[in-house]
Amino acid sequence: MQLGQRLASVHADKLLGTLQSHIDAGHEQAALQAIPDLQLRHPGFHNELEQIKQKLSDKLTDDIKVLNGAEAQIFRCANCGSGLSRQNPDTVHVICQYCGCDAEHPATDRALERWNTALDLESNFTIGDFFNYQGVQWQAVGVQLYAGRIREYDSEDGWESNYARYTSWWMLNAQRELAWLIDDGSRRYWAEKHMPQNPSVPDAQDKNYEHGDWQLEFAAGEFSYQPNYQENHNSAESRASRRLPEGDSQTTQRYYTSVESRLDGNGEVREIEFFRSRMIPHSEMLDGLGKDVAKSDLQRWKNSMRGIMLAIPLLGAVALFFNRGGDIDSFEVALAKNDQQVLLQEMKTEKAGQLYKLRGSISGMQDNSWFGVDVGMLNSDNEQIYSKYIEFWRESGRDSDGPWSEASLSSSWVIRVDEPDTYRFVIDGDVQSTTHNADFRLAIEPNRTSLTPFILAGFFSFALIMLCRSKMGSVSSAAASIALKLRSR
Numbered sequence: 001m002q003l004g005q006r007l008a009s010v011h012a013d014k015l016l017g018t019l020q021s022h023i024d025a026g027h028e029q030a031a032l033q034a035i036p037d038l039q040l041r042h043p044g045f046h047n048e049l050e051q052i053k054q055k056l057s058d059k060l061t062d063d064i065k066v067l068n069g070a071e072a073q074i075f076r077c078a079n080c081g082s083g084l085s086r087q088n089p090d091t092v093h094v095i096c097q098y099c100g101c102d103a104e105h106p107a108t109d110r111a112l113e114r115w116n117t118a119l120d121l122e123s124n125f126t127i128g129d130f131f132n133y134q135g136v137q138w139q140a141v142g143v144q145l146y147a148g149r150i151r152e153y154d155s156e157d158g159w160e161s162n163y164a165r166y167t168s169w170w171m172l173n174a175q176r177e178l179a180w181l182i183d184d185g186s187r188r189y190w191a192e193k194h195m196p197q198n199p200s201v202p203d204a205q206d207k208n209y210e211h212g213d214w215q216l217e218f219a220a221g222e223f224s225y226q227p228n229y230q231e232n233h234n235s236a237e238s239r240a241s242r243r244l245p246e247g248d249s250q251t252t253q254r255y256y257t258s259v260e261s262r263l264d265g266n267g268e269v270r271e272i273e274f275f276r277s278r279m280i281p282h283s284e285m286l287d288g289l290g291k292d293v294a295k296s297d298l299q300r301w302k303n304s305m306r307g308i309m310l311a312i313p314l315l316g317a318v319a320l321f322f323n324r325g326g327d328i329d330s331f332e333v334a335l336a337k338n339d340q341q342v343l344l345q346e347m348k349t350e351k352a353g354q355l356y357k358l359r360g361s362i363s364g365m366q367d368n369s370w371f372g373v374d375v376g377m378l379n380s381d382n383e384q385i386y387s388k389y390i391e392f393w394r395e396s397g398r399d400s401d402g403p404w405s406e407a408s409l410s411s412s413w414v415i416r417v418d419e420p421d422t423y424r425f426v427i428d429g430d431v432q433s434t435t436h437n438a439d440f441r442l443a444i445e446p447n448r449t450s451l452t453p454f455i456l457a458g459f460f461s462f463a464l465i466m467l468c469r470s471k472m473g474s475v476s477s478a479a480a481s482i483a484l485k486l487r488s489r
Helices: 003-008 012-024 028-041 043-062 282-289 292-322 452-480
Strands: 073-076 083-086 093-095 117-119 130-133 136-154 158-173 178-183 188-193 209-223 232-238 254-263 269-280 329-336 342-349 354-363 369-378 384-399 402-408 410-417 421-429 437-446 486-488
Touching: 003 012, 012 028, 012 043, 028 043, 117 209, 130 282, 136 178, 158 209, 269 282, 282 292, 282 452, 292 452, 329 342, 329 421, 342 437, 354 369, 369 437, 384 410, 421 437
Parallel strands: none
Antiparallel strands: 073 083, 093 209, 117 486, 130 136, 136 158, 136 209, 158 178, 178 188, 188 269, 209 232, 232 254, 254 269, 329 437, 342 421, 354 410, 354 437, 369 384, 369 421, 384 402
């Protein structure tokens, strides 16, 4: 629950004490935001709340950061008395970020209706904060929040429309130049006014542009015009990026062009402006915001992912070492389908738990037939301790695409011998087989180990890499975000 809502539910006798406890806890800006509403709810404490407001306003006025003290003008909001600044000499209108009212006129005479929400000044980025872009320091002097729909053309589905919101921060540098820092939820852009050689507004059905219909939901800070609640504007942004022209200091960078048309209350075009914008990578945003802690967290995840990626080849090398095998023994015998207990070969093992890889294959099969073989393993006491049935087959035919053929003529598996002994392999032919005679071969390779742990380790490593990538994306995106945060009034 927001501070204003908590204070509104407090009993009048405890109001001042509770408010002061929040101020002492460091929530000075939130307390200042709540005081105008508290004065309306508790007129009996108007004077006491006014004194607290003045103290907070004086402190916040002293804390205002300016680019150039000689140029900036510090003054109080006519409605709530909070400390504000006018950084840009070209500013014609200031909206108080504390109460959301016209900061230069009394509340009864204000030209702008009160906004339904107020700016959260305790967010990661707010009015007055600085951002370094390509070696130049900029300060956020205003902010606007827009919501609307974006239309773009898809070659498969045609025109698609989606709901969207974005935050536009008005940025000012020491030379009093204006730029805009845009946050659309997942990406950030740096935008500057730009007049193309042949300025024109794209047609609403131009497939080369992304078209937007927007409505202003909130504004606070300094502006070169008077924003109006729910004012509308249209936008068209090129879907293809361009490279900055030769001779520009940023020739290696790419940018997008866009045009915005601000509409009046009757839906008529009031003003048209052209912009050139460049997407800012997360790492560059973190540098500009001075978020060294977030960069350290991001670097740790990067190092973790690199370590896991380096461990995967090592894991593969270990798997090959333990699974390198030994000398392969093989034996082939001509087998009829009614042959039983045909001795294939003997195998002596002196180590308990030894693993062997077996591969059975067959040749000489007739077309469109099958042949079944039962492989048995007997110990020195002539007891069968293991058996495996293998069915081989070959098929062919012709269809609309022409002749075809398929076959399954081999099978591989791994066995574990638990006791040292001399073992014999015997084979039986399946009397139901449709192939009468075939040549059967059994190959035995010792010193094999199970690949299951290595496969599981590989999947686990891959999952860790995906987790690191996901965590890197979420950490960098969250740390780089400058989306507008609002408090409910």
